[in-house]
Amino acid sequence: MKVWIDQDLCTGDGICVEIAPDVFALLDDGLAYVKEGGNILSEPGGVQGLAPVPDGKEDGVIESAEECPGECIFIEI
Numbered sequence: 001m002k003v004w005i006d007q008d009l010c011t012g013d014g015i016c017v018e019i020a021p022d023v024f025a026l027l028d029d030g031l032a033y034v035k036e037g038g039n040i041l042s043e044p045g046g047v048q049g050l051a052p053v054p055d056g057k058e059d060g061v062i063e064s065a066e067e068c069p070g071e072c073i074f075i076e077i
């Protein structure tokens with residue numbers, strides 16, 4: 001499973017970070033980004049920030065995508 005966020009649609013509410021803090025992070029620009037290892041994929045983000053979901057974190061990513069009010073968390077299998 002891989003995941004990316006479309007920051008153009010992100011509302012910055014932080015729900016994804018609450019649900020899956022190992023996968024998502026909020027930055028000072030008020031938007032959420034995907035993390036890969038210790039890195040936040042914010043430059044440039046978007047589909048360029050596509051990253052593998054760590055083992056065991058899949059359920060949190062799916063729940064985040066379901067709860068995301070911006071409908072901007074995209075999962076690729």
Ligand code: SF4
Nearest residue numbers: 010011014016068070
């Ligand atoms: S849940 Fe969606 S809208 Fe909210 S911060 Fe995360 S990516 Fe952005």
